[in-house]
Amino acid sequence: MHSSEADHSDHSITIIAEDYAYQAPNQIPSGWTTMQFENHGNEDHFLLVAKVPDGKTLEDYTTQIVMPFNEVWYALRDDGLEQELVFEKLMPNLPEWFAGIEFMGGTGIVPAGESSEITLRLDPGTYILECYFKNEDGELHSVEGMLRELTVTDSQSDTTPPEADINITLSNFDMDIQGDLKPGKHTFSVHIIENPEQGFGHNVHVVRVDEDANIDELMRFINFFEVDGMRTPSPFTFAGGMHLMPAGATTYFTTELKSGRYIFLSEYTGFLGVVQDVTVE
Amino acid sequence: MVPVAIILSVLVLKISGSTVYTAGKDSGISSLTEDPDIGEILIAGHPVLQNLSTEPGIVEVELTASKERLSLKPGAESNVYAYNGRVPGPLLEASEGDSVIIHFRNDLPEKTTVHWHGLHLPFVMDGSPFHPVEPGDTFTYTFRIHEGTAGTYWYHPHPHHRTAWQVGMGLYGGIIIRDPSDPLPDTLTERLLILSDNRFDEDGEIEFAEPGSRQERVDDMNGREGDVLFVNDEVMPELSIRSGEIQRWRIVNASGARIYRLGLEGHSFTYIGSDGGLFEHPKEVDEIILSNGERAELLVHGTGDPGSKVILQDLPYDRYMPMFRPSNWDEINNLLTLRYTDEQPIQEPFKVPETLRKIPELNIDDATETRVMRMTNGKINSKTMDMNRVDETAKLGATEIWDIRNLVGMDHPFHLHGFQFQVIDRNGKPVQQRKWEDTINVPGFESARFIVRYDNYPGLWMFHCHILDHEDQGMMGVLEVK
Numbered sequence: 001m002h003s004s005e006a007d008h009s010d011h012s013i014t015i016i017a018e019d020y021a022y023q024a025p026n027q028i029p030s031g032w033t034t035m036q037f038e039n040h041g042n043e044d045h046f047l048l049v050a051k052v053p054d055g056k057t058l059e060d061y062t063t064q065i066v067m068p069f070n071e072v073w074y075a076l077r078d079d080g081l082e083q084e085l086v087f088e089k090l091m092p093n094l095p096e097w098f099a100g101i102e103f104m105g106g107t108g109i110v111p112a113g114e115s116s117e118i119t120l121r122l123d124p125g126t127y128i129l130e131c132y133f134k135n136e137d138g139e140l141h142s143v144e145g146m147l148r149e150l151t152v153t154d155s156q157s158d159t160t161p162p163e164a165d166i167n168i169t170l171s172n173f174d175m176d177i178q179g180d181l182k183p184g185k186h187t188f189s190v191h192i193i194e195n196p197e198q199g200f201g202h203n204v205h206v207v208r209v210d211e212d213a214n215i216d217e218l219m220r221f222i223n224f225f226e227v228d229g230m231r232t233p234s235p236f237t238f239a240g241g242m243h244l245m246p247a248g249a250t251t252y253f254t255t256e257l258k259s260g261r262y263i264f265l266s267e268y269t270g271f272l273g274v275v276q277d278v279t280v281e
Numbered sequence: 282m283v284p285v286a287i288i289l290s291v292l293v294l295k296i297s298g299s300t301v302y303t304a305g306k307d308s309g310i311s312s313l314t315e316d317p318d319i320g321e322i323l324i325a326g327h328p329v330l331q332n333l334s335t336e337p338g339i340v341e342v343e344l345t346a347s348k349e350r351l352s353l354k355p356g357a358e359s360n361v362y363a364y365n366g367r368v369p370g371p372l373l374e375a376s377e378g379d380s381v382i383i384h385f386r387n388d389l390p391e392k393t394t395v396h397w398h399g400l401h402l403p404f405v406m407d408g409s410p411f412h413p414v415e416p417g418d419t420f421t422y423t424f425r426i427h428e429g430t431a432g433t434y435w436y437h438p439h440p441h442h443r444t445a446w447q448v449g450m451g452l453y454g455g456i457i458i459r460d461p462s463d464p465l466p467d468t469l470t471e472r473l474l475i476l477s478d479n480r481f482d483e484d485g486e487i488e489f490a491e492p493g494s495r496q497e498r499v500d501d502m503n504g505r506e507g508d509v510l511f512v513n514d515e516v517m518p519e520l521s522i523r524s525g526e527i528q529r530w531r532i533v534n535a536s537g538a539r540i541y542r543l544g545l546e547g548h549s550f551t552y553i554g555s556d557g558g559l560f561e562h563p564k565e566v567d568e569i570i571l572s573n574g575e576r577a578e579l580l581v582h583g584t585g586d587p588g589s590k591v592i593l594q595d596l597p598y599d600r601y602m603p604m605f606r607p608s609n610w611d612e613i614n615n616l617l618t619l620r621y622t623d624e625q626p627i628q629e630p631f632k633v634p635e636t637l638r639k640i641p642e643l644n645i646d647d648a649t650e651t652r653v654m655r656m657t658n659g660k661i662n663s664k665t666m667d668m669n670r671v672d673e674t675a676k677l678g679a680t681e682i683w684d685i686r687n688l689v690g691m692d693h694p695f696h697l698h699g700f701q702f703q704v705i706d707r708n709g710k711p712v713q714q715r716k717w718e719d720t721i722n723v724p725g726f727e728s729a730r731f732i733v734r735y736d737n738y739p740g741l742w743m744f745h746c747h748i749l750d751h752e753d754q755g756m757m758g759v760l761e762v763k
Contacts (some may be wrong), residue, residue, distance in 0.1 A: 021657040021688030026726075058690070062603040069714045070604065143604055145658045145689030148726070 001172065011084040011159030014038060015043040015108070015129070017211050019142035022129050028150065030124045031157040037107045038115040043135060043232045045123060045146070047107045048243045049120065050128045053100040058149040065101070068093035069132075070143050076225060083225045101200070105251040108205040108241020109133065109234075115210045116240035119161055119252040120150045134231040162252050164189035168264070170202040175264060175274045183259050183280055190242050191250045199268060206239040206255060206261045219271050323533065325473035326513065327372040327455060330365070339382065340375040343394065346438070346452060347388035353451070354509055355516055357485025362389060362450035362629040364436075369475045369513060369535070370454025373436065375426050377460055383422040387414040393447060396439035397456065398574060399426050399556050399701070399719040404740020407698055410441035410668065411741055427737075431460030432558030432717075433531040436548075441668060445505060445537050445749035449479065452485060453535040464559070464634050469529040469580075472520065475506060476571070476616070477535045477658040478507035488519050502605045502658060504538020504748035506574075510595065512617045518616040526583040526627035528551075532573045537749035540692060540722065542598040543566035545581065545619065551633055554578030557701040557717025564714065565735070572694035572722035574747040580633060583621065590620040600692035602658075602725070614648030640715045643703050643732040647680040652728075654685045654692045656723065656746065656756070671741065672758035680734040690725040692749070697760075701743040702733035720747055735762045 017022040019041035039045050052061055059208045072090045076080035081089065103122040104127070131146040168181030168190045179186070192201050196277040207218060215264055223229040239262070257280045266274040321328055330342035349363040364370025387393050392415050396408035402424035414420045434456035436493055438447040455473050472699050482488040489505070490497035499508075512518050522528055534541055544567060552564045556576050569577050585591055595614040599606065652673055655662050664672065676679060682705065685695050701717040707729045723729050745757030 018655055018656075018663045018688060019660055021655075023655060023686065023688050031491050059603050062690075067604050145602065145691075147690065148688075 011157035012036070012084075015047060016040050017131065017146075018148040019043055020131070020135070020141045022047070022131075022146060022148045023096060024129060024136035024150060027149060027150070027153055029155040029157040030122055030152045032119060032121050032159045033157060034118050034119045034159065034192065035107075039110045039112055042112050043132055044109050044234045044238060045109050045118060045131050046109045046133060046243060047118075047143065048130045048132070049104045049106045049122070049150075051123070051125050051129060052128060053097050054125070056126065058128060058147060062147060064095045065098060066130075066140075066142050066147065067177040070140060072216050073140065073166075076192060077227055086225055089150050102246060103200045104249070105230070105245045106243030107253065108203065109186060109238035110240055110257070111234070111238055115239075117254040118242060121249075121251075123167075124152050124154045126151055132230070136232045138227070138231060161189075161250075162187050162254075164252055166193070169193060170204065170266060170274065172269065173274060174198050175204070175266060177264060177276050177278065181257065181262075181278055181280050183257055185254060185256045187252060187254045188242075189250060189252050190245070192245050192247050195247045197199055197268065197277055201244045201249070201270060202266045202274070203241065203243045204264055204266060205241040205243070207265065208237045208239050208258070209261050210262055211261055213261070214265075215263065215275075215277070218265070222265065222267050222270060224267075229246050255270060283543050298364045300404060318517055324372055324374055325457060327369075327453075327473055329372045329374055334382075338379055340356075340373075340379050341382040341384075341388075342371070342373065342477050343384045345386040345388055346393055346395075348390065351451075353479065353484055353487070353511075357481065359481065361487065361614055362447055362452045362589060364452060364454050367514070367598045368453075369449035369477070370436070370452070372454065372473065374455045375456075375458055376512055377426050377428050377458065378414070378427045381422075384419065385414065387421045389417055389447075390416055391440075391443065392416060393438045393440050393443075395422060395436050396469075396698075397422070397424070397434065397436050397578070398696075399432075399434040399718060400424065400429065400456070401699060401737070402539060404699070404742065405739050407740070409698060409741070409743050410439055413440055416642055423574055425460055425724065430554070430558065431458045431463065432554060433457060433533060435475070435533045435535060435576070435580060437535065439743075441666070442753045445753050446489065448535070448537055448749055453477065455531075455533055456532065456539075458558075460558075465529060465553075466631055469631075470522075472530070473513075473533070474617075475513050475533045475535050477511045477543055478539050478546045479509050479511065480505070480507040481509060487602060493542060499605055500750055501754065503601060503607070504750040505535070506539050506607070510614050510616060517615060517617060521620050521622055522581070522583040522585075523622045524583050524585060524587045524622050525628055527629045527631060528581045528583070530579045530581050532571060532577045533577050533580065534573055538571060538573065539595075540570055540573065540598055540600045540694070541571045542596040543593065543616075544596050545593050548582065548584060548591060551580035551582070552577065553580055553633070554644065554703050555716050556719045561640045561715045562636060563633050568597060572692065572720065572721065572747070573749070574694060574696050574720040575718075575722070581619075585621045587621050587625065588623050590618050593617045593619060600724070602690045605691075631676065640703075640717065641682060642715060643734055645682065645705060645732055648682045648732060649679050650675065650717070651682040651684055654683060654695065654744070656687045656689070656695065657752060658689050658691070659754045659756050661744075661746075661758050665759065666757040666759075667746075668754065671761045672761065673760040675735055675760060675762050677735055677739050677762050680732065682730055682732050684728065684730045685721065685723050686728040687723040687725055692722055692724045693756075694720050694722040694747040695744065696720040696747040697733065697742065697744045699738060699740070700733050700735055702731040704732045706734055712730055739763045
């Protein structure tokens with residue numbers, strides 16, 4: 001689609017999240033791109049950027065990846081499927097090419113009315129933009145329509161990554177944050193140094209919490225497979241972050257921090273301790 | 282959809298080829314047929330609302346919505362909602378310049394409205410959700426038919442949250458507005474084909490999805506489609522044509538969700554008109570796509586041999602998001618049989634004019650505003666309909682551009698009440714054909730822009746997706762013109 005609101009210059013674009021869709025350009029050049037992500041909806045949204053194998057399309061991703069996930073989600077939500085059995089039920093229904101998907105970043109969770117900026121490096125190919133947060137009825141935003149194809153062309157953007165003042169390193173069991181976390185706008189770099197044994201990398205969500213916040217509740221909420229996990233209305237105040245990337249990749253996100261307590265946690269390994277509880281002052 | 286005796290008599294009439302006589306042009310009425318059994322006048326194949334007025338320029342009719350028990354699906358009776366006891370309701374016929382008076386009575390067990398889809402009329406006469414008619418109440422709709430309106434329209438209920446239900450129960454009917462100076466000869470056989478679909482349970486009752494069921498979820502997303510396809514009041518009716526003859530077909534998509542891709546095996550059409558009447562120039566096409574609420578006018582050329590037959594088909598059209606696409610979406614649905622009479626071919630003494638009429642161009646340089654409509658599933662601009670909220674405000678007489686962006690992977694047909702518009706471009710590519718429309722289908726991830734001028738009538742005008750389930754979910758907003 002064409003869009004007068006989205007900035008189509010070579011290396012900087014605007015992606016608008018609605019309930020439930022993205023307004024975004026159809027194609028961008030390869031290389032570094034800065035994405036201004038604006039949530040114009042009434043619910044929390046995020047952006048996951050997934051590169052699909054050559055020849056695969058949004059149609060394939062939807063029918064062969066999203067739908068099996070959605071079936072498993074329905075089994076959890078409606079039929080009481082135990083979380084331990086999720087992958088046993090899911091994996092036989094996924095195509096072989098699922099292993100060839102490369103998740104190349106995106107944003108953390110961005111509340112309604114807020115925005116986030118990310119900078120990521122994309123190679124030429126076909127990408128899928130997806131939000132799998134849930135609405136109040138427990139339906140995935142992706143299934144409601146929040147899926148979109150993005151083509152990254154062979155032409156190169158000439159942009160360079162921003163200067164980061166905070167550096168995060170993620171491994172399978174650790175999150176290291178270097179820098180001076182004080183109130184104000186910060187640009188974070190996130191570098192992934194290893195992949196989980198069976199997984200696609202790591203991400204970071206930034207959450208502003210009260211001093212007496214129950215972090216176990218936050219861990220439950222960030223777990224997609226919990227019936228009330230990642231579901232509207234969100235009881236937590238998210239402040240952006242970055243989404244799944246594989247080992248060796250680096251991305252950047254910019255967010256405004258206020259004085260107070262923040263939790264930085266990885267969605268899939270937070271329960272293993274890949275989390276940082278920090279105070280900004 | 283009408284009493285069985287009438288179905289049979291109409292069928293006999295159609296198969297026999299009917300006795301067609303032509304009124305003079307001045308009468309503004311073209312093809313009339315008379316049902317020999319009951320003496321009922323049919324226009325374009327439809328019973329017509331009887332004009333109670335003898336004054337020239339006045340069309341005064343009575344219309345009642347009521348609960349009835351009729352045969353819709355062959356071999357079964359169903360509880361239905363009907364206009365004047367019929368599904369579809371009787372045809373409303375008027376001419377440009379006429380004053381139309383409709384005495385409406387609501388004998389339904391719930392409130393309703395009658396929306397005169399596509400007509401340019403005062404706000405209080407639009408039959409929008411702002412003016413419900415309570416059960417047992419009456420309302421008299423009065424409006425004047427403006428010059429340039431001639432075309433095919435339809436009427437249907439529009440109560441907030443209940444439109445899909447009431448249309449699904451049978452409330453819809455056709456409207457033909459005549460132009461005394463119609464450029465096409467009134468000797469052409471004229472047919473009005475109102476397309477609809479429905480779903481029935483094993484007892485023959487109209488079926489809607491159970492609350493909370495997976496089918497309800499599918500219907501919420503796709504809109505409710507039926508597996509029984511009707512043309513007017515019949516399933517797979519048989520119409521006749523003589524080899525060499527040209528017929529004028531007016532087609533209405535009255536389905537709540539189904540989008541039709543129409544083709545007639547081995548035949549092309551001359552596409553002559555859409556929502557707001559005749560195009561400026563005719564166009565030869567092999568098939569057309571007709572989304573919900575839209576109308577088309579076609580010239581069908583009888584190029585087949587005497588005694589042969591051909592099927593009007595609804596060809597596969599993928600309007601769905603992949604996760605909700607029905608498994609049989611790519612099957613062809615047969616809609617009607619067009620049978621050639623055994624008579625020798627005739628040479629229709631008529632050449633389609635290169636220019637059907639002059640349509641004034643709305644100039645984009647006059648546009649004072651561009652309104653962006655971002656359509657997602659169930660919402661426009663991330664909002665659902667609120668009867669107490671005005672979403673857009675414009676000045677009476679202003680010319681504006683609407684930029685309709687479909688951000689999701691399924692089609693959404695966008696309808697604006699009260700004012701016909703001209704499509705400027707689709708996905709940035711200019712649209713060449715100049716025509717008036719009130720509904721534009723925007724396929725998944727595509728966009729379209731149209732230009733409109735808010736003439737004559739201030740008020741609160743609805744804009745919405747014309748997949749009726751979406752409209753009921755709140756994929757609708759309010760434009761205040763003042």
